[in-house]
Amino acid sequence: MKPQRLPIFSSLSLLLLLLLVLVVLVPFAKPDLSSDRAALLALRKAVGGRTLLWNATLQSPCNWAGVRCENNRVAVLRLPGVALSGNLPNGIFGNLTVLRTLSLRLNALKGSLPSDLASCVGLRNLYLQGNFFSGEIPDFLFTLRDLVRLNLASNNFSGEISPSLNNLTRLRTLYVENNQLSGSIPELKLPDLAQFNVSNNLLNGSIPAKLQTFSSASFVGNSLCGKPLSLCPGNNVTIPSGEVNINGNGKGKGLSGGVIAGIVIGCVVAALAIIILLIVFCRKKRIQKTSSVDVAALKHPESEARGEKPAETENGRHNSNNNGFSVASAAAAAMAGNGKTEVSNNGVDGVKKLVFFGNAARVFDLEDLLRASAEVLGKGTFGTAYKAVLEVGTVVAVKRLKDVTISDKEFKEKIEAVGAMDHQNLVPLRAFYYSRDEKLLVYDYMPMGSLSALLHGNKGAGRTPLNWEIRSGIALGAARGIQYLHSQGPNVSHGNIKSSNILLTKSYTSRVSDFGLAHLVGPSSTPNRVAGYRAPEVTDPRKVSQKADVYSFGVLLLELLTGKPPTHALLNEEGVDLPRWVQSIVKEEWTSEVFDLELLRYQNVEEEMVQMLQLAIDCAAQYPDKRPTMSEVTSRIEELCRSSLREDPHPDLVKEAD
Structure with missing residues (x-):
């Protein structure tokens, strides 16, 4: 008897059942943390660099350097400048499917990008600059619709810029400079594009209208034309035929x-x-002209001696001529030639004069100040400052306040409180001048300028490196000055702590400036004054608590240790502020990569540097109640400085007379 065959519909039923099982089970077979771990180990094996010292005995990769997890999956992979080399193989990123940030910049990777990078559909930040990647920019990148920042600069990419970039509607940063891209720039309709650079490629043609708002630096090094570069041929005005x-x-x-x-x-x-x-x-x-001390008319500004924004010439360069332009030539009409600006002994009505504080030497008066030679120092938060050299040889710094909105009586009360502040780590206020139209403050002049200028100014061959003793001494002096301010009452704060407000004597003693001025000016002076330094809880920059001062001081310490200002371009590109950037590096156990290169040469103070870094992180805590007081901060810095002296009884800090 022949065996009976199963009806054909039975075979189809079995096939459909099998497909149903696969459909149900496949979603539960998605990659998990173990597959992420395997992918990272495969990456290390393929392109391992000098600092990929991941502990493979740890089951979870979330504690590995450069790795950050969210919801038990690898979400961030940052491996910048760790000597990775070779090609990125396929089969790695297909498992890292929830990756949001990938940073492999400043390595020696080459070849084309792996196609399975397209599996990272939630990728927001992709930093691949400073490698040797080649070939055309792959089309699969344009399917990553969540991309916000894309940096492919300084590689060997070739081919044309694809108009498919318009698929990346959330893109804010596009850097492809220093490659070998050719052809024309397509019309890009990216509504949020804020950072753009295609310089130093092989591009030609006209710059699209929507990109002409970017500076010329974004397009140089190509054969491009149109705004902001020179006009394209044929765009000149012509006379119609027949004329x-x-x-x-x-x-x-x-x-x-x-x-x-x-x-x-x-x-x-x-x-x-x-x-x-x-x-x-x-x-x-x-x-x-009757009431304006227009310091900008003093045509001989010196460079950024006080860390404030220097005056600039039309070509953008700082003028460093010091020809001693007279203050009177710009200010006499404003302060001495009009009855409306007369000031009395009490600063309201009557005889014109400077009002001095305490026992300050009265070796000059208003007329002497007007006859003094002057050099513009810069425009700061609260007004314009300039250096005045009087005929008797005295040198002072004069600040002309702007946007003062309080009454005469209130101004006098508040400025007298500022003048009463007396501490060796504060810049003393010697005198003031008040009229309806002009408010001038006279300070001691600090010859070494500001900490900002010292840290971020000229770093040429003639520059003296800032060693640990100098930096820790500056931090201690600033801390003592701010602690003194806070000791004057629970509601007394500085409100504008930043490196340009830490001035230095010849012996690198730090003195805090601009204290007490935040309450004198109107809101128009305040919005941008502490970019990068402002505590997250501050909503009104005119009302800053002492704990908010501590946060700003923490950012200042980080600036001292890293050599990076809070507005550093690299930090802005990666979308983080200085405290969060430092915390991410420390969490990844790359603490040595945080410090300024000028500090790394001092091997015997590494422990003190790490402790200062931890103090800075504590000060910049997100929540105010987690931050120490300035008294505690000062004590910890004092202990660090004592420890450094015990390590090195002969510090190379040269002491000079102030």
Whole structure:
């Protein structure tokens, strides 16, 4: 008897059942943390660098250097500058499917990008600059629709820039400079694009209209034309055909000689008229000028001696001429020639004079100040500052306040409180001048300028490196000055702590400036004054608590240790502030990579540097109640400095007279 065959529908039923099982089970077979771990180990094996010292005995990769997990999956992989080399193989990123940030910048990786990177559909930040990747920019990148920052700069990518970039509607940063890209720039319609650079490629053609708002630095090193570069050929104004030309035949495109002569004469007459009007206007302006100490008119600013924003010439370079332009030439009419600006002994009405504080030496008066030679120091948060050298040889710093909104009486009360502050680590306020239109403050002049200028200024061959003794001494002096301010009452704070407000004597003694001024000015002076230093809980920059001061001081310490300002371009590119950047590096156990290279040469103080770093992190804690007081901060820095002296009884800090 022949065996009976199963009906064909039975076979189909079994097949459908099998497919159903697969559909149900496949979603539960997604990669998990163990597959993430395997992928990272495969990456280390393929391109292992000098610092990929991951402890493979740990079951969880979340504690490995450069790895950060969220919801028990690897979400961030940062391996910048760790000497990775070779090609990125396929089969790794297909398991890291929840990756949000990938940073492999400043390594020696080469070849094309692995195609399974397309599996990281939630990728937001991709930093691959500073490698040797080659080939065309792969199309699969344009399927990662959550990308916000894409940096492919300084590689060997070639081919054209694809218009498929428009698929990345959330893109804010696109850097592809220093590659070998060719062709024209496509029309990019990316509504959030804020950072863009295609310089130093092989691009040609005109710059699309929507990209012409970026600076010329974003396009140089190509054969491009159009704003912000030079106009493209054919965009110049032309005379329509049929106009009279110089041959007189009425059919050319040129102008006749008579028309040209008329245009030239008309232009000359118009230019002379404009010059005459300008001369008359300037004379009238000079006569009517009664109440403005326009420090910008002092045409000889020195470089950033106080860390404030220096005046700039039209070409953007700082003018360093010091020809001693007289203060009176710009300020006499404003302060001495108008009865409306007269000031009395109590600063309200009557005789014009400077009001001195305490036992300050009265070796000059208002007229002496007006006759002094002056050099602009810069424009700061609360006004313009300049250096004044008086005939008797005294040198002072004068700040002209702006946007003062309080009454005469309230100003006098508040400024007298500032003048009463007396501490060796504060810049002393010696005198003030008050009128309805002008408010001037006279301080001691600090010859070494600001900490900001010292840290971020000229780093050429002639620059003296800032060693640990100098930096820790600056930190201690600043801490003592701020602690003194806080000791004056629970509601007394600085409100504007930043490196440009830490000034230095010749012996590198730090003195805190601009204290007590936050309550004198209106809101227009405050919004951008502490970018990167402001505590997260501060909503009104005119009302800053002592714990918010501690946060700002913590950022200042991080700036001292890392050499990076809070507004550093690299930090902005990666979307983090200085405290969070440092915390991420420390968490990844790369603490040595945080410190300024100038500090790393001092091997015998590594422990003190790490302790100072921890103090800075404590000060910059997210929540105010987690931060120490300035008294505690000062004590910890004092102990660190004592420890350093025990390690090195002969510090190389040269002491000079202030």
